[in-house]
Amino acid sequence: MDITRKQFLKISGEAMAGLGLLSSGVFSLTQLAGCQKNYGGTMLEYKIKQLNLVHTWTIARNSSDFKNNVFVRFTKDGISGIGEAAPNIRYNETPESTVAVVEKAVPLFEKKNPWHFVDLGYAIKNLADEQTAAKCALDIALMDWVTKNLNVPLYKYLGLDKSKTPVTSFSIGIDTPEVMQQKIREAEKYPVLKIKVGKENDEEIINAVRAVTDKILRVDANEGWTNKEEALEKINWMVKMDVEFIEQPMPSEMLEETRWLRDRVDVPIIADEAVKSAADIPKLAKAYDGINIKLMKSGGIQEALRMVWMAKSLGMKVMLGCMIESSCAIAAAAHLSPLVDYADLDGNLLIANDPFSGVAVESGRVILNDKPGLGIEGEF
Ligand code: MG
Numbered sequence: 001m002d003i004t005r006k007q008f009l010k011i012s013g014e015a016m017a018g019l020g021l022l023s024s025g026v027f028s029l030t031q032l033a034g035c036q037k038n039y040g041g042t043m044l045e046y047k048i049k050q051l052n053l054v055h056t057w058t059i060a061r062n063s064s065d066f067k068n069n070v071f072v073r074f075t076k077d078g079i080s081g082i083g084e085a086a087p088n089i090r091y092n093e094t095p096e097s098t099v100a101v102v103e104k105a106v107p108l109f110e111k112k113n114p115w116h117f118v119d120l121g122y123a124i125k126n127l128a129d130e131q132t133a134a135k136c137a138l139d140i141a142l143m144d145w146v147t148k149n150l151n152v153p154l155y156k157y158l159g160l161d162k163s164k165t166p167v168t169s170f171s172i173g174i175d176t177p178e179v180m181q182q183k184i185r186e187a188e189k190y191p192v193l194k195i196k197v198g199k200e201n202d203e204e205i206i207n208a209v210r211a212v213t214d215k216i217l218r219v220d221a222n223e224g225w226t227n228k229e230e231a232l233e234k235i236n237w238m239v240k241m242d243v244e245f246i247e248q249p250m251p252s253e254m255l256e257e258t259r260w261l262r263d264r265v266d267v268p269i270i271a272d273e274a275v276k277s278a279a280d281i282p283k284l285a286k287a288y289d290g291i292n293i294k295l296m297k298s299g300g301i302q303e304a305l306r307m308v309w310m311a312k313s314l315g316m317k318v319m320l321g322c323m324i325e326s327s328c329a330i331a332a333a334a335h336l337s338p339l340v341d342y343a344d345l346d347g348n349l350l351i352a353n354d355p356f357s358g359v360a361v362e363s364g365r366v367i368l369n370d371k372p373g374l375g376i377e378g379e380f
Contacts, residue, residue, distance in 0.1 A: 041075070042075065042076040042109065042110055043073070043074070043075045043076075044072065044073070044074050044075075044102070044105065044106050044109045044110075044141075045072065045073045045075075046070055046071065046072045046073075046099060046102045046103075046137075047070070047071050047380050048068050048069070048070050048095045048099065049068070049069055049070075049071055049355065049380050050066050050067070050068050051066060051067045051068075051069055051324065051326060051351045051353060051354070052065070052066045052351065052352045052353050053065055053066055053067070053324065053350055053351060053352065054350055054351070054352050055173065055175070055179075055183060055350070056173075056175075057173045057324065057350065058173045058174040058175060058196070059173060059174060059196045059198070059220075059222045060174070060196070060197070060198030060199060060221060060222040060223065060224035061090060061222055061223075062089070067086060067323075067324045068087070068095045069084055069085060069086050069087070069095075069324075069325065069326065070084070070085040070087065070095055070098045070099060070102065070133075070134070070137060071083070071084050071085075071137070071326075071328065071355075071380035072084075072085070072102055072137045072138060072141050073141065073380075074109055074114070074138075074141040074142060074145050076109075076114060076145065077149070079145055079148050079149050080145070080148075081140075081141040081142060081143070081144035081145025081146070081148060081373065082140070082141055082144055082328055082356075082374070082376070082380070083136070083137035083138060083139065083140030083141030083142070083144065083300075083328065083329075083332075084136075084137050084140060084325060084326060084328040084329040084332075085098045085102075085133035085134050085136055085137035085296070085329075086133055086296050086322075086323035086324055086325045086329065086347070087133045087134075088133060088296065088323055090273065091130060091132065091133070091276075091297070092130060092131075093130075093131060093132075093133050093134070097131055097134070098131065098133055098134040098137070099134075100128075100131075100134075101127055101128050101131045101134035101135065101138075102134055102137065102138065104127050104128065105124060105127055105134075105138050108120060108123050108124065108127070109138075114142060114145060114146065115146070117142050117143065117146050117302070118302065120142060121139055121142065121300070121302040121303075124138050124139060124142075124299070124300075125299055125303070132276060132277075132296060132297055132298060132299040132300075133296045133323075135299035135300055136295045136296050136298070136299050136300040136329070137300075137329075138300070139295075139299060139300025139301055139302055139303075140295065140300055140301060140328070140329060140332045140374070142300075143300075143301045143302070143332070143373075144332075144373040144374045145373070147372055147373045147374075148372045148373035150372070151372045152372055153335070153368065153369070153370055153371060153372060153373070153375055154301075154332070154335035154373060154374060154375075155335040155336075155338065155368055156370075158305070158335065158336070160335070160336075160338040160339065161338050162338060162368045163338075164338035165334065165337045165338055165343075165365060165366040165367065165368060166337055166338075166340060166341070166342065166343040166365070166366065167191060167192055167343065167363075167364040167365050167366075168190070168192070168343040168344060168345045168346055168361060168364060168365070168366050169190070169192040169193060169194040169216075169218055169342070169343070169344045169346065170187045170190035170192070170193055170194065170346045170349065170364075171193075171194040171195075171196065171220075171344065171346050171350070172184060172187065172193055172194065172195050172196065172209070173196050174196045174197070174198075174199055174205070177201075177204055177205060177207075177208030178208075180195075180205060180208055180209060181208055181209070181211070181212045184209060184212050184213050185212065189361075189363070189364070190215075190346075190361075190364050191215055191216065191363070191364040192215060192216045192217075192218065192244075192364060193209070193213065193215050193216070193217055193218070194217075194218045194219075194220055194247075194344055194346075195209055195217055195218070195219050195220070196220050196222065197219055197220070197221050197224065198220075198221040198222050198223070198224020198225065199224065202221075202234055202238075203234075203237065206219075206238060206241050206243075207241075210241055210242075216244050217241070217242065217243045217244065218243065218244050218245055218247065218342075218344075219238055219243045219245070219246050219247065220246075220247040220248065220272070221246065221247065221248060221249045221250075222247075222248060222272075222273070223248050223249075223250060223251040223252060223273050224249075225249050225250055226250065226251060226254070228250065228254075228257040228260055228261055231249045231250055231257075231261055232261055232264055232265065234249075235249065235261070235265045235267065236265065238267075239265065239266055239267050243267060244267070244268075245267055245268040245269070245270050245289075245290070245342075246265075246267055246268070246269055246270070247269075247270045247271075247272050247292060247319075248270070248271060248272040248273050248274065248292075249261060249269065251273075252271075252273040252274035255274070255283070255284070255287050256287075258274075258287040258288065259286055259287035262287055262288065262289070268289035268290055268317060269287070269288050269289055269290075270288060270289065270290045270291065270292055270317070270319055270342075271284050271287075271288040271290070271291045271292065272291075272292040272294075272321065274288070275291045275292070275293075275297070275307075276297040276298065277297075277298055277299070277303055277306075277307065278303065278306040278307045278309075278310040281307065281310045281311055281314060281316070282310070282314065284316075285314045285315075285316060288316070289316065289317055290311070290316050290317025290318060290319055290341065290342075291307070291311050291316055291317075291318060291319065292319040292320075292321045292344070293307045293308065293311075293318060293319065293320050293321065293340075294320075294321045294322055294323060294333075295322070295329060295332055295333050296322070296323045296325070296329070301332055301335075301336065304320075304333075304336060305336065308336070308339050308340070317341045317342070318339065318340040318341050318342075319340060319341060319342040319343070319344060320333050320336060320337055320339075320340045320342070320343050320344070320345060321343075321344040321345070322344065322345050322346070322347040323347055324347050324350055324351065325347035325348060326347075326348055326351060326354045326355055326356050327348040327354050327355075327356035327357055327358055327359055327376055327378070328355075328356045328374065328376055328378075328380075329347070330345050330347055330348040330359055331356070331358050331359040331374040331375060331376050332374055333345055334359045334366045334368055335368060335374070337366050343366060345359075345366060346361075349361070354378075355378045355379060355380050356376045356377065356378035356380075357376065357377055357378055358371070358374065358375045358376035358377055358378075359375075359376070
């Protein structure tokens with residue numbers, strides 16, 4: 001059926017309203033799939049949803065009590081795939097800019113064959129400059145749809161062994177030392193902690209953390225140190241405090257300074273803000289020991305896989321991280337996690353009203369279920 005985007009959206013909306021689904025917002029995927037099958041439509045829907053945080057979340061850059069993420073649902077042939085975008089202002093993304101890209105994707109999803117998901121994935125990539133969170137939501141929904149159709153869990157489709165999922169770190173945002181100690185007590189069941197630093201009182205924070213735990217500590221400065229000598233001093237002190245690695249110590253554009261730093265410290269330096277896609281990785285190999293892949297930065301599952309292969313071929317360590325994301329996007333990353341050295345997939349654990357479930361953490365380890373696709377349950 002050849003229809004314009006406007007007509008397509010209108011038809012989709014009317015069909016949904018006619019079925020009484022738009023107002024209820026609590027239908028299950030099974031019911032939706034059944035109704036859609038009768039209608040026989042292809043749809044791409046989205047919704048901006050506020051996710052409330054358990055604690056105010058503060059990193060070197062900013063502070064927030066909630067996040068507005070964008071959820072998408074792609075429905076075709078009676079099957080729905082779900083995806084999520086966590087827009088990040090660091091990358092010039094807002095919920096509105098995300099929705100604009102999702103709307104631009106409607107004709108692609110209507111006209112292109114989703115079984116040619118590699119082609120469709122590149123078409124999504126070319127929809128806009130940057131705006132990778134939006135592209136990520138679309139790619140996750142696409143891959144969820146494909147693997148649900150095949151009736152296999154995503155990890156199995158990728159040929160991965162779910163017994164190899166790593167232990168995930170649990171992140172402790174910047175706060176007063178007392179509150180950070182309280183957060184650490186609440187994180188009792190997680191064996192690895194990621195501590196956010198990059199403000200004036202880094203030493204005070206790490207001292208306070210070490211006073212209440214001897215767990216493995218990873219440190220993330222979120223580009224907070226802008227002087228290489230000062231960064232060197234801080235890292236050398238933190239090595240004595242027994243940290244496993246340092247993530248993004250200096251601003252992403254300070255590549256030469258980071259290389260200088262890396263040559264002088266005895267702990268791995270991991271790139272986060274400095275790396276978004278596979279094309280960024282070769283130049284980073286001289287300044288970093290590893291990269292932190294996030295689906296929101298890569299633009300989804302397909303580019304994240306290309307990044308894993310690129311980093312591994314350059315002998316770099318691979319970490320899989322996340323933004324503040326519900327169990328939808330976290331599950332997508334978790335399915336890739338048997339491939340990586342380190343995982344930091346705790347975004348859903350920081351949310352008080354996660355609309356989805358499906359990815360569990362037991363003794364700190366990511367546990368995948370055997371349901372098809374992402375294996376998640378819930379509704380947005
Ligand atoms: Mg980071």
